[in-house]
Amino acid sequence: MNGHSAVILMVDDNEADVCLVQEALKHSRLSNQLQVVGDGVEAMKYLRHEDPYASRPRPDLILLDMNMPRKDGRAVLEEIRADPALRRLPVIVMTSSRAEEDVIRSYDLGANAYVVKPVDLPELIRAIRLLQEFWLEIVTLP
Numbered sequence: 001m002n003g004h005s006a007v008i009l010m011v012d013d014n015e016a017d018v019c020l021v022q023e024a025l026k027h028s029r030l031s032n033q034l035q036v037v038g039d040g041v042e043a044m045k046y047l048r049h050e051d052p053y054a055s056r057p058r059p060d061l062i063l064l065d066m067n068m069p070r071k072d073g074r075a076v077l078e079e080i081r082a083d084p085a086l087r088r089l090p091v092i093v094m095t096s097s098r099a100e101e102d103v104i105r106s107y108d109l110g111a112n113a114y115v116v117k118p119v120d121l122p123e124l125i126r127a128i129r130l131l132q133e134f135w136l137e138i139v140t141l142p
Contacts, residue, residue, distance in 0.1 A: 021034070028128065064076060065095050
């Protein structure tokens with residue numbers, strides 16, 4: 001990431017999933033800065049630098065859960081892709097749903113990838129490592 005730490009915005013209301021991702025990131029070779037918000041309303045405030053997120057860094061990557069209170073991941077993804085200032089941000093849907101309609105809908109809304117959350121820590125560590133390698137080391141982002 002050109003010498004700076006990667007900023008990852010995790011949008012998820014499940015504390016256990018957040019803790020697992022935090023643990024998985026500890027095993028990364030990259031320097032990471034994980035920012036966490038618990039629902040879609042807070043995610044959009046964060047991305048638009050509204051209070052209380054005005055001074056927070058722009059994320060390099062977004063990990064987005066689909067099923068959350070107040071505003072779900074589908075609505076967030078739709079808003080991100082409709083906003084010229086945000087539409088180029090890579091959004092990885094990380095959810096527990098394996099439903100084909102959720103996969104199709106996520107890609108139709110502009111998700112860059114759809115990942116079913118692994119249930120055990122070793123698999124989650126592997127998934128996070130692979131996502132980081134691809135999105136933060138291999139591809140060139142705007």
